[in-house]
Amino acid sequence: MQEIQRSKDNFLQALPNQMVTAIVVLDSKLTIQYVNPAAETLFSKSLNKLYQHKFVTVFYNISLSENRLLQLLSSGQEFNDSDVLIEFFDQSNISVEATASLVEFNKESHILLEFKQIDQQKQISTEAFQQLQWISARELIRGLAHEIKNPLGGLRGAAQLLSLEINEEQREYTAMIIEQADRLTNLVDRLLGPNQLPKMKQQNIHLVLEKVYQLIAFNNPNNAKLSRDYDPSIPDISFDEDKLQQVVINIVNNAIQEISSENSIVLKTRIASNQTINGKRVKLSIQVSIIDDGPGIPPEIQDTIFYPMVSGRPDGTGLGLSICQTLIQQHQGKLFCKSRPGKTEFIILLPIIQESIQ
Numbered sequence: 029m030q031e032i033q034r035s036k037d038n039f040l041q042a043l044p045n046q047m048v049t050a051i052v053v054l055d056s057k058l059t060i061q062y063v064n065p066a067a068e069t070l071f072s073k074s075l076n077k078l079y080q081h082k083f084v085t086v087f088y089n090i091s092l093s094e095n096r097l098l099q100l101l102s103s104g105q106e107f108n109d110s111d112v113l114i115e116f117f118d119q120s121n122i123s124v125e126a127t128a129s130l131v132e133f134n135k136e137s138h139i140l141l142e143f144k145q146i147d148q149q150k151q152i153s154t155e156a157f158q159q160l161q162w163i164s165a166r167e168l169i170r171g172l173a174h175e176i177k178n179p180l181g182g183l184r185g186a187a188q189l190l191s192l193e194i195n196e197e198q199r200e201y202t203a204m205i206i207e208q209a210d211r212l213t214n215l216v217d218r219l220l221g222p223n224q225l226p227k228m229k230q231q232n233i234h235l236v237l238e239k240v241y242q243l244i245a246f247n248n249p250n251n252a253k254l255s256r257d258y259d260p261s262i263p264d265i266s267f268d269e270d271k272l273q274q275v276v277i278n279i280v281n282n283a284i285q286e287i288s289s290e291n292s293i294v295l296k297t298r299i300a301s302n303q304t305i306n307g308k309r310v311k312l313s314i315q316v317s318i319i320d321d322g323p324g325i326p327p328e329i330q331d332t333i334f335y336p337m338v339s340g341r342p343d344g345t346g347l348g349l350s351i352c353q354t355l356i357q358q359h360q361g362k363l364f365c366k367s368r369p370g371k372t373e374f375i376i377l378l379p380i381i382q383e384s385i386q
Contacts, residue, residue: 050124050143056136058083058097070122070143071114083141089115092126097139104130111146119368177216184209226268226358233314233378234258236269237295240276244284244293252284252320253292262297262314265380267359275352275363279318279374282348287322294319303377305362313361316376325367333365 050067054060060078068074071086078086084094091113100107106129115121124143131140184206191202237256244254276295283293300315325333334353356363362377 050145052083052141052143053131053133054083054097054139054141056101056138058094058139060086061138067143070124070145072116087114088117088119089113092128097128100128100130100139101137106130112143119370177213180209180213180216184213226271226355228266228268230264230266231269232264233262233267233272233297233316236267236273236276237297237316239273240280241295243277244280248284250284250287251289252287253289254280255292255294257294257296259297259299262299263380265314265378267378271355271358275355275376276316276318278348278352283318283320283322283372287320291320291322299380300377303362305377305379306357306360310377310379312380314378314380316378318374320372321370322372324369324372325365330365330367334363 048066050070051062051064052060052067053062059080060083061080063071063075063078068078071078073086083097084090084092091111092109096107099105106127108128109126112124112126113121114124123146125146127142129140131138187202187205187209191199191206194202237258241254241256248254280293280295287293294317296317296319298315298317300313301311303310303313303315305313334349336350353363356376356378359378361379362375364375366373366375
């Protein structure tokens with residue numbers, strides 16, 4: 029019997045170390061007594077650094093409150109929270125699903141916490157919803173733009189005809205009508221977005237980034253520091269050079285307008301693996317990041333920053349990033365943004381399509 033019990037104890041001790049679910053054990057004072065390797069990976073800290081520390085104090089912030097854990101100790105009622113936000117001291121954060129239950133060790137009550145990271149599922153769900161919203165907003169704006177454009181053409185034509193029937197002094201007013209009609213027509217054309225398909229050509233992504241770097245070096249009104257961090261092993265892919273250059277210049281110019289000479293912008297390239305692009309898993313893609321250390325995008329518009337007519341600047345039209353999104357969509361790619369005070373990163377993902385060997 030002792031041999032059976034010893035085998036059972038050894039198995040139970042080894043089991044948590046093999047689990048992919050992050051396990052944390054707290055004592056009655058809510059101090060950490062044990063974390064398994066999956067939890068060490070999730071929290072980027074070893075058991076040696078976490079042992080005997082108050083659980084809620086090892087993070088900058090966690091939405092799982094101390095009172096809730098104490099209530100579990102007193103009531104014994106386990107609970108599940110499908111969306112717990114954990115913020116680390118480096119200002120990064122993760123979302124997890126948490127299960128808390130009461131267990132007995134050495135005749136003492138302990139809390140067993142199980143964590144499962146859900147950032148990827150949340151990201152896919154959020155991106156799918158935002159994609160639908162962006163398409164709906166774009167189609168609504170395009171329909172409205174067409175309705176505006178037709179009468180504008182008639183208004184301009186009537187003003188031109190009227191100018192032939194009136195004297196020179198009165199033509200000043202028809203000229204004003206024609207000028208404003210042209211201005212509105214230009215705005216409507218921008219609302220309608222790019223009307224030409226991309227001219228795809230096999231080339232290196234760094235050619236575009238180098239052109240942007242040189243252009244910004246000559247036109248940098250706030251004297252922001254601009255640097256490059258390229259991966260030279262990135263292969264050539266097929267893209268429209270002009271359209272991709274338009275995207276990068278727009279994002280960099282937006283950043284320059286929000287920062288000063290004390291801030292910097294980095295153009296960065298990497299190979300990204302197993303990314304989800306427009307609902308599809310892509311094994312390999314090129315990741316282009318435009319990173320600045322400015323004030324960040326206001327939280328209230330971060331989810332809608334790529335929608336038409338949404339802008340973080342009082343004088344902005346809200347069309348630039350919407351057009352950028354359309355251009356990247358034409359490349360079957362993905363454009364998204366991560367922003368907090370001190371770091372804003374616009375990320376472009378372009379799939380690497382590998383030709384099959386005949």
